[in-house]
Amino acid sequence: MQSMIRSEFRKLTTVRAPWLLLAAGPLLVVAGITGLAESGGNVHDPGTQRAAFAHTGLAAVFTLVFGILAVAGEYRHSTITDTYLSSPRRGRVVGAKLTVYALAGAVAGLASSGAALATTAAWWAARGGHLHLSAADAWLTLGGGVAANCALAAIGVGLGALIRNPAAAIATALAWFALIEGIAGQLLGPALARWLPFYATEALSRSSLSATARLLPQWGGALMLLAYTAAFAAAAVFTTLRRDVT
Amino acid sequence: MPDIEVHGLTKTFGRVMAVRDLSFTAPAGKVTGLLGPNGSGKTTTLRIALGLVRPTAGEALIGGVRYGRLTRPRRVVGAMLESTGFHPGRRARDHLRVRAAADGIPPRRVDEVLGLAGLGAAARRPVRQFSLGMRQRLGLAAAMLGDPQVLILDEPANGLDPAGIAWLRGTLRDLAREGRTIVVASHVLGEVTRTVDHVVIVSAGELRFAGPLSDIGETHAALESAFLNLTAAPN
Ligand SMILES: Nc1ncnc2c1ncn2[C@@H]1O[C@H](COP(=O)(O)OP(=O)(O)O)[C@@H](O)[C@H]1O
Numbered sequence A: 001m002q003s004m005i006r007s008e009f010r011k012l013t014t015v016r017a018p019w020l021l022l023a024a025g026p027l028l029v030v031a032g033i034t035g036l037a038e039s040g041g042n043v044h045d046p047g048t049q050r051a052a053f054a055h056t057g058l059a060a061v062f063t064l065v066f067g068i069l070a071v072a073g074e075y076r077h078s079t080i081t082d083t084y085l086s087s088p089r090r091g092r093v094v095g096a097k098l099t100v101y102a103l104a105g106a107v108a109g110l111a112s113s114g115a116a117l118a119t120t121a122a123w124w125a126a127r128g129g130h131l132h133l134s135a136a137d138a139w140l141t142l143g144g145g146v147a148a149n150c151a152l153a154a155i156g157v158g159l160g161a162l163i164r165n166p167a168a169a170i171a172t173a174l175a176w177f178a179l180i181e182g183i184a185g186q187l188l189g190p191a192l193a194r195w196l197p198f199y200a201t202e203a204l205s206r207s208s209l210s211a212t213a214r215l216l217p218q219w220g221g222a223l224m225l226l227a228y229t230a231a232f233a234a235a236a237v238f239t240t241l242r243r244d245v246t
Numbered sequence B: 001m002p003d004i005e006v007h008g009l010t011k012t013f014g015r016v017m018a019v020r021d022l023s024f025t026a027p028a029g030k031v032t033g034l035l036g037p038n039g040s041g042k043t044t045t046l047r048i049a050l051g052l053v054r055p056t057a058g059e060a061l062i063g064g065v066r067y068g069r070l071t072r073p074r075r076v077v078g079a080m081l082e083s084t085g086f087h088p089g090r091r092a093r094d095h096l097r098v099r100a101a102a103d104g105i106p107p108r109r110v111d112e113v114l115g116l117a118g119l120g121a122a123a124r125r126p127v128r129q130f131s132l133g134m135r136q137r138l139g140l141a142a143a144m145l146g147d148p149q150v151l152i153l154d155e156p157a158n159g160l161d162p163a164g165i166a167w168l169r170g171t172l173r174d175l176a177r178e179g180r181t182i183v184v185a186s187h188v189l190g191e192v193t194r195t196v197d198h199v200v201i202v203s204a205g206e207l208r209f210a211g212p213l214s215d216i217g218e219t220h221a222a223l224e225s226a227f228l229n230l231t232a233a234p235n
């Protein structure tokens, strides 16, 4: 298992694409907070500061795609053959990838939270406000955002293992994010909707995009995402990953 | 050194029967040629032996165990398959370093096999820039990375230049002389007579002949006519 983890790290450090994808997170955060400040956000309102910090969680869209490519990308380039020859136990391959990608997702999340903090500080200073960093709220929002980056990378690994075709997996994830979950949420009603993966992500990262939904508590969101990660990865290991590699 | 034994192997893909009750042994110390026309089930047989494809019936054993049960599979079995993939953006040397990490192989072995395969100068180029023959050489370097006792190669001469083919032949002969077990699947008979000791001929997934090459004839012409007779459609 240790050697698989080392090999997965080396896979990541020897190609460029994953790094471009992860670098997109902090860029999105800078742009988003700049937009918030420029569109007249009130820097004296603690709610605005929280909305600014919550951009960290939005960067998780990129760690999700990053995670999807862990397994699906290997099927696309047929490098999966090599991977399974080195580790015929396919469940272990997924385990190693979950470990490495969750860690990389967390590091990307840290970079995004740093970007959020720095960008917010700069704009608030320029507008004559000052940051409220003593409140637990600020750190729960930033920390939740980091956790969301980590969790969505892991969910991506499971989803990409289940679907195996990167384009299909990414399209599914983004359609779910942008469209389907909103509709499903309305059909289910708020009491059930909050268990869905992206409502859980909102709970964890405290980014209330859909203000109408009754979200889970932050820790509840974290647990739900853990459960989704386990469910996708287990489903993949017991279904699609057992198929013949030809 | 381990033999490869195939016992009653059958594989169906939907309605296609790719391999049909196939049995043969590839003995240690010999180069075994797995020969047959396109679509005769050679690749499927090798993929089953490597645990990538699940047989419908029967089994393929390496030194008496299935591939999936080997503890350090890559130190025992080196493989190159037809569609072995490379990430186009990864450098050749990095491709092997990824493998070395997975298989617990010392890093200096990476440069060693790159040299053996004649890729020393191209080691730091991304695989995207490689010709078919260079990819094939990289695949062979990867197969030899773990200094395996068993080599399983699917159409290894594809795309190789004459120097590459001569090198491959010499390498396989040397490795067999050291007692290793080598299986080479091919539909090209040209090289076979000079490389293999033992032949297994399949057609439509079924065994048509298994035995020493000398039982068929040592010349290319003899092998070719035997091959055409053995693999001709019945009637
Ligand atoms: N994944 C697959 N799905 C369906 N049919 C397959 C698959 N892989 C191989 N086949 C079929 O099995 C037969 C044997 O193929 P293969 O083992 O690749 O032959 P060879 O390597 O001798 O050319 C062919 O008819 C091929 O079309």
Ligand SMILES: [Mg+2]
Pocket (backbone or CB within 6 Å): B042, B043, B044, B082, B154
């Ligand atoms: Mg073939």
